Amino acid sequence: MKTRSFIVLFFLFSAVNLYAQTEPGKTFVGAGTNLDLSFINTKIKVDNDLYDVGKSSSFEFSPQLGKFATLNFLIGGVMPINISTESDEDDNKQTITSWAIGPFTRVYFGEEDTKFFLNGMAGLGKYSIKSDSGSDSKESAGLNTFQLGAGVAFFLSDHVSLDLFLNYASTTMKPSESSDYRIKNRGIGMGLNFNFIL
Secondary structure (H helix, E strand, O other): OHHHHHHHHHHHHHHHHHHHOOOOOOEEEEEEEOOOOEEEEEEEEEOOEEEEEEEEEEEEEEEEEEEEEEOOEEEEEEOOEEEEEEEEOOOOEEEEEEEEEEEEEEEEEOOOOEEEEEEEEEEEEEEEEEEOOOOOEEEEEEEEEEEEEEEEEEEOOOOEEEEEEEEEEEEEEEEOOOOOOOEEEEEEEEEEEEEEEO
16 A cells, blocks of 8 residues: 555656646746857868968857746747857958847647747847958948747756757848848758756
8 A cells, every 4th residue: 555655646746846847937047059159261272272261150149038927838038149250361350240139938848858849039139240351340230030940858857958949030130321121031040958947
């Protein structure tokens, strides 16, 4: 009888423990990247001659803060930041910086330590290009962005998860000095998030 009671209690507490990861009222703190940390050196080979065209590097980081409104349903805010640098063989350098801020939402599916999820975000921000060539110049643009994605969260404990996801992103930039044109970027990217649930 004691053994049977112990087994029932064990499964009951295990089930409560699994839901405790994404239960209402929990705070979500996340830091993510779109696996976009890169350093690239471009060379062109013509006949037997090799020419150094330039170097580029980029990094993206997305801090997140949210609350579980109901079981497995998360709402919050996110601020994606992207910095990339390009330089040519004459050491002319260009730095591109973009940031946005806006709401995000996520829905988890499943009762295990591995949960699938769908997420989305929308935001407004700014995009700037700074050139350090012969004459320094800076251009800027307003931007709006949205992302839709899906992924899998690996709960390493009740308070820590590691997420792998695939996102479709669309960003539209409108230069501040001109209303005649807009720049649109669309694409699919893979990402990695490390999250704390408090």
